[in-house]
Amino acid sequence: MKKEILSTNNWSIEQTKKLFALVHEAHNEQKGLIWAFSKMSEESSRSINSVRNYYYSQLKMFELIPNLATDLGIQLISNKRGEFELFSENEIKNLVQTILVNKAQGKSVRATIADLSKGDGKLALRLQNKYRSMVTHHKGRVTQMMNELSSRGLVFFNPYTKEVYSKDTKVSNHTRLAEYISSLDDGQVDEFFDLMKRVFA
Numbered sequence: 001m002k003k004e005i006l007s008t009n010n011w012s013i014e015q016t017k018k019l020f021a022l023v024h025e026a027h028n029e030q031k032g033l034i035w036a037f038s039k040m041s042e043e044s045s046r047s048i049n050s051v052r053n054y055y056y057s058q059l060k061m062f063e064l065i066p067n068l069a070t071d072l073g074i075q076l077i078s079n080k081r082g083e084f085e086l087f088s089e090n091e092i093k094n095l096v097q098t099i100l101v102n103k104a105q106g107k108s109v110r111a112t113i114a115d116l117s118k119g120d121g122k123l124a125l126r127l128q129n130k131y132r133s134m135v136t137h138h139k140g141r142v143t144q145m146m147n148e149l150s151s152r153g154l155v156f157f158n159p160y161t162k163e164v165y166s167k168d169t170k171v172s173n174h175t176r177l178a179e180y181i182s183s184l185d186d187g188q189v190d191e192f193f194d195l196m197k198r199v200f201a
Helices: 013-028 033-044 048-064 066-072 077-082 091-104 109-117 121-135 139-151 173-182 186-199
Strands: 156-158 164-165
Touching: 013 033, 013 048, 013 173, 033 048, 033 121, 048 066, 048 077, 091 109, 091 121, 091 139, 091 156, 121 139, 139 164, 164 173
Parallel strands: none
Antiparallel strands: 156 164
């Protein structure tokens, strides 16, 4: 019965237990769920979105059938989920844009986060993890945030090209192309190059 319930997308019981163990570790060390999903993605050769979707589907099932999680030795942290969902979309955008603007002025990420967290060490760690997660795993969204800063005429630091941009900055087509490609996920990059091959064939 357990094996049948956990067979979605060919996930084994051991992999499911590993995923929930990583989530528990992330919670204990305040790393954020994206850390657990990324680790499991690497170990299972699945996309982060696939891991995330599977986690929440199984979490919902375990909450409905708590004995199943107990029998498998899985410790749930469903009552702690609010800690992982601390930031709204506006808060995330404000965090990233504030850091990028401050970086352009010579202020470090650490110093900016210290100001934003107002001495709250736990919040500072979450802000730092969220910023790193956005830059590493959400290039498309970060690029949109930079485009907004540019449209507002603000000077900002680009974490991908490591350059400071202002409204007077002249960007070459090569740079624009590199920024565009960097904003795509792996699947979209493959589709882009397939398209280029067909265009220039």
